[in-house]
Amino acid sequence: MQPWKTLTKRVVCHPNRFLTVEIHELELPDGRRIPDWPWLITPDYANVLARTTDGRFLCLRQFKYAVNGVSLAPVGGFLEPGEDPLHAAQRELLEETGYAANEWHALGRCVVDANRGVGTAHFFLALNAKPQCARHADDLEQQELLLLSRHEIEQALDRGEFKVLAWAAVVALGLRYLEKKAEPLK
């Protein structure tokens, strides 16, 4: 099973720092060529399923432009250029909730789109989260902080209330991870 070869890349659209569109010319293992494969460069991001010392899950109720109505969301956001994914996860937890956690588990990372890239999602589970400072709200979005019980977050997941792919994924992977024992990252 051989990878495809990238022959050329050209930028066809770069409206701002959140998006670059390239067209790649590809060669398949059998020699066929594809002249116009779209490739999307967007920032990588981190999402965190965070549980407090008293066993409640930190979630945000928020509006997002691509979501139909309001959605439940885990903590998360874009990585700064060059930022380590775990650092971004810890920074976002503090900024979005005012909590800090002392036990972190990696839940894996995934490319967002199998064909076009669209960045990489990094997933974490944060345990023993405690209030540490005031929340630093995003300047564009309205967000309401919720503390959900295990039963409530399971129900919300099963009812489709996490309406964004990475959000449903990190909650499903995090709840799954909590069924098992593992060593923390730090």
Place this chain on the structure above:
Amino acid sequence: MQPWKTLTKRVVCHPNRFLTVEIHELELPDGRRIPDWPWLITPDYANVLARTTDGRFLCLRQFKYAVNGVSLAPVGGFLEPGEDPLHAAQRELLEETGYAANEWHALGRCVVDANRGVGTAHFFLALNAKPQCARHADDLEQQELLLLSRHEIEQALDRGEFKVLAWAAVVALGLRYLEKKAEPLK
């Protein structure tokens, strides 16, 4: 919590049927305007966690352009224009594996990107899958069909062998669903 208002939309890039890039001019609830919000239109897709009558999970080992190396994948693919997501899921199961299933459960749907759209992912669990016809391989990709035990697919998920976001999500959501009882779609 109020949605943002779309004031104008313009297409800035449309290299082929797999991608249209728009720039939206938005108005926030407080009256502020964003002149250059990128919006990405790509085809919706369906993914299926499929289990055979003897309790094995149908997976594909395949190369994808955006994936580093080979990945395990569940069944899945783009919806045809106007196609019902369940129909697409059933069609993809037959085309990619040659199997048909008589019990289908909806696992939900998610927008792929909270900010830019990038299509909607529709997830299904298919049970009692049986061989029905020859596989109809995709003309671009090399794919190897695997039948994994419950233990093997759990291990593969935990090891990060499903390297694409929607693929890890449907496997996690499907395995979670199997812990519970539910009525089939048909």
